[in-house]
Every structure is written in structure tokens, then in C-alpha cells.
Amino acid sequence: MCGIAGIIYRNGDQPHPIGHDMTLMLQSMKHRGPDSTGYALYGPRGESVILRCTFADANDARDFDFHARLQRHQHEVQNRLRAMGATIQNVEEGTDYACRITLEYDGDLKDLTDRVEDVPGCEVLSLGHSLEIIKDLGDAEEVARQYELEGFTGTHAIGHVRMATESDVDISGAHPYWAYPFSDVAVVHNGQLTNYFQWKRRLERSGHRFQSECDSEIIAVYLAEKMSGGASLEDAMRQSLDELDGVFTYIAVTGDALGVAKDEMAAKPLVLYEGDDLVALASEEIAIRAVVDREIETWDPYEGEVLVWQR
Incomplete structure (x- = not known):
């Protein structure tokens, strides 16, 4: 229900x-x-594209490397966005495992999503x-x-x-x-x-x-x-x-x-x-x-x- x-x-x-x-x-x-x-x-x-994504789940186990690992993955996502020609305008962290990225991008959204989700643990919740x-x-x-x-x-x-x-x-x-x-x-x-x-x-x-x-x-x-x-x-x-x-x-x-x-x-x-x-x-x-x-x-x-x- x-x-x-x-x-x-x-x-x-x-x-x-x-x-x-x-x-x-x-x-x-x-x-x-x-x-x-x-x-x-x-x-x-x-005109901007808004990307909402997560890097882990809320109930994932927090080991000693958890926060450092998420930071590495977030930086890798930003590097991949730039490599695809996107200009990052703003990054906001909703939680330690989720963020909102505003960017300028006029390319293919499927390619962008696939490249971002290739980063371990990353899931795109929405893009538009x-x-x-x-x-x-x-x-x-x-x-x-x-x-x-x-x-x-x-x-x-x-x-x-x-x-x-x-x-x-x-x-x-x-x-x-x-x-x-x-x-x-x-x-x-x-x-x-x-x-x-x-x-x-x-x-x-x-x-x-x-x-x-x-x-x-x-x-x-x-x-x-x-x-x-x-x-x-x-x-x-x-x-x-x-x-x-x-x-x-x-x-x-x-x-x-x-x-x-x-x-x-x-x-x-x-x-x-x-x-x-x-x-x-x-x-x-x-x-x-x-x-x-x-x-x-x-x-x-x-x-x-x-x-x-x-x-």
C-alpha cells in the first residue's frame, strides 16, 4: 500500500x-x-541542465573510507562532465551521499548519463x-x-x-x-x-x-x-x-x-x-x-x- x-x-x-x-x-x-x-x-x-544524483544509499555501511570515497567519486563525476564539454555552474550537496549539479550542456543526455553512472556507486536520479x-x-x-x-x-x-x-x-x-x-x-x-x-x-x-x-x-x-x-x-x-x-x-x-x-x-x-x-x-x-x-x-x-x- x-x-x-x-x-x-x-x-x-x-x-x-x-x-x-x-x-x-x-x-x-x-x-x-x-x-x-x-x-x-x-x-x-x-537554459541550464540540472543533474540530481547519488553516490551511495542512505543505509549503506559507513566504513573508515566512506566519506573520502564519496568525495573521490564526486570529483570523478565533475571531471567526466567537463571532459564531455559541460560547464559546471554550481554544486550543492543535499547530503553526504547526494548532490545537485547545475551545468551548461547541449550534447546528448544519454551519453552524459551513461558516463556519469559509470562512476562506481553513482546513480542519476533526474536530468533536465x-x-x-x-x-x-x-x-x-x-x-x-x-x-x-x-x-x-x-x-x-x-x-x-x-x-x-x-x-x-x-x-x-x-x-x-x-x-x-x-x-x-x-x-x-x-x-x-x-x-x-x-x-x-x-x-x-x-x-x-x-x-x-x-x-x-x-x-x-x-x-x-x-x-x-x-x-x-x-x-x-x-x-x-x-x-x-x-x-x-x-x-x-x-x-x-x-x-x-x-x-x-x-x-x-x-x-x-x-x-x-x-x-x-x-x-x-x-x-x-x-x-x-x-x-x-x-x-x-x-x-x-x-x-x-x-x-
């Missing part, structure tokens, strides 16, 4: 406190997933012009405090609270998932794909890599590959209902849109509020009421339904 949430403001590029809002939504569903919490936050789009994925062990308040998300402003966001059932309690198994190697696409998901291995093999043959055994990562890459072929987010999500088998509800986001899809059985819960100023959706209504301070009416999307909103 996990919890998913999404919010998108409907007034263009005007920034909103999405770090604060998503923390309220996710913390209200802490009972659905106490193991880890994750955010995909969309800030103002700029507005998307930033932050995820770690603990509840939303813990993760938000650790990564200073209270002041993060932007236009839309999704989030996930996880109860680990089929994989380890670690950062790699936490949601959201970035759609490697496509810029600014991410997914959170509640449910299970029954044709997971079929799609994983198919996408791996197309050159994609996966950092986890989680089916949510399959959905993210599936959608991004469809969109790279010319499909809109809505079209890609509609195709997913025909090609992905299982019981699921998922929320997908791009740099300017947020969408939700429910499979034809609609067994996984989702509640939705649509107003003039924002759209908010979550596994439970309590999460929506955490950020909308007025009387509202909510509703459940139908089975086999896809809904998409632009900011």
Missing part, C-alpha cells in the same frame, strides 16, 4: 511553493508508506531543465528538512510515499522515477504491472537502462519513448492502457503537463480536485485538503480513463 500525489497550478509560469505543498500532501499519507518518500519538483525552466527528483528514506517532513525543500518554488509536482513490498528499502527502490534518458519526464505509480519483464526486455533492447526492479520505472521510460516518437503525453498514456497489463494508477509529468491514468479495473484509489487555480490529486482526499483551504468537491476518475492538464 503506497500513496501517490500530484499538483499543478494553472497560471503558466508563475512560481508557487510546491516543495511546501507536496510535503503537506505526502505527510498526510504517511500511514500509506513509512519506508521512503520521493518528490519530482518542476521549477522555472532555464526544470525537473528535480529528490527521494530518500523516511517520511516527507524528514526528507523535506534534509534537502531543504520548504523553499522550493515552481509550477507542478508529483510525490510518493512507499511501503516496500517486493524490493529493498533503499533510494533506488523509491519513487518517483525519471524516464532515462529523456529530459523532464517522471512518473509515480501505485499498483503492479503483470507484463513487467516483457516490457523491460523490449526497452533494454532499445538501449535503455534501469536502476531498479520497480515497474514504475518501466512506465516512465515507456511513456518517454512514445513521446520521443511524436506522441503527446495524453496519446502515450492512452496507449499504455492497451499495452501495459496489470492493476495500476499512475501520475506522469513533463515540463508543462501533468496526467493521470487508471487501468480498466480501477482497483487502485485516486481522488481528484479540479479548480480554476490548480488541480490536485492523491490516493486519499486528506492529501488534497492539506493544501486546499476551502470547501471543495472531489471525484474519482473512471476505469480506463486518462486525464491531462497543462500548466
Whole structure:
């Protein structure tokens, strides 16, 4: 039993406190997933590329060489970025095992990601012009405090609270998932794909890599590959209902849109509020009421339904 949430403001590029809002939504569903919490936050789009990565897991053993080893790996990542023609503008350390790097780069994102992840222990969580994925062990308040998300402003966001059932309690198994190697696409998901291995093999043959055994990562890459072929987010999500088998509800986001899809059985819960100023959706209504301070009416999307909103 996990919890998913999404919010998108409907007034263009005007920034909103999405770090604060998503923390309220996710913390209200802490009972659905106490193991880890994750955010995909969309800030103002700029020319710079934002790289979020980890060099170890939160629960890795701390031996005598742990911090020195992580520093060596971080320096190696920066050296590789420069060797590929990137100009590093800023480096921020969220924790001793995670960092945020802002850079100028106009080359191939797949090549960049592959070169960075060749450094031992390094995992790219997200790469894009507005998307930033932050995820770690603990509840939303813990993760938000650790990564200073209270002041993060932007236009839309999704989030996930996880109860680990089929994989380890670690950062790699936490949601959201970035759609490697496509810029600014991410997914959170509640449910299970029954044709997971079929799609994983198919996408791996197309050159994609996966950092986890989680089916949510399959959905993210599936959608991004469809969109790279010319499909809109809505079209890609509609195709997913025909090609992905299982019981699921998922929320997908791009740099300017947020969408939700429910499979034809609609067994996984989702509640939705649509107003003039924002759209908010979550596994439970309590999460929506955490950020909308007025009387509202909510509703459940139908089975086999896809809904998409632009900011």
C-alpha cells in the first residue's frame, strides 16, 4: 500500500511553493508508506541542465573510507562532465551521499548519463531543465528538512510515499522515477504491472537502462519513448492502457503537463480536485485538503480513463 500525489497550478509560469505543498500532501499519507518518500519538483525552466544524483544509499555501511570515497567519486563525476564539454555552474550537496549539479550542456543526455553512472556507486536520479527528483528514506517532513525543500518554488509536482513490498528499502527502490534518458519526464505509480519483464526486455533492447526492479520505472521510460516518437503525453498514456497489463494508477509529468491514468479495473484509489487555480490529486482526499483551504468537491476518475492538464 503506497500513496501517490500530484499538483499543478494553472497560471503558466508563475512560481508557487510546491516543495511546501507536496510535503503537506505526502505527510498526510504517511500511514500509506513509512519506508521512503520521493518528490519530482518542476521549477522555472532555464537554459541550464540540472543533474540530481547519488553516490551511495542512505543505509549503506559507513566504513573508515566512506566519506573520502564519496568525495573521490564526486570529483570523478565533475571531471567526466567537463571532459564531455559541460560547464559546471554550481554544486550543492543535499547530503553526504547526494548532490545537485547545475551545468551548461547541449550534447546528448544519454551519453552524459551513461558516463556519469559509470562512476562506481553513482546513480542519476533526474536530468533536465526544470525537473528535480529528490527521494530518500523516511517520511516527507524528514526528507523535506534534509534537502531543504520548504523553499522550493515552481509550477507542478508529483510525490510518493512507499511501503516496500517486493524490493529493498533503499533510494533506488523509491519513487518517483525519471524516464532515462529523456529530459523532464517522471512518473509515480501505485499498483503492479503483470507484463513487467516483457516490457523491460523490449526497452533494454532499445538501449535503455534501469536502476531498479520497480515497474514504475518501466512506465516512465515507456511513456518517454512514445513521446520521443511524436506522441503527446495524453496519446502515450492512452496507449499504455492497451499495452501495459496489470492493476495500476499512475501520475506522469513533463515540463508543462501533468496526467493521470487508471487501468480498466480501477482497483487502485485516486481522488481528484479540479479548480480554476490548480488541480490536485492523491490516493486519499486528506492529501488534497492539506493544501486546499476551502470547501471543495472531489471525484474519482473512471476505469480506463486518462486525464491531462497543462500548466
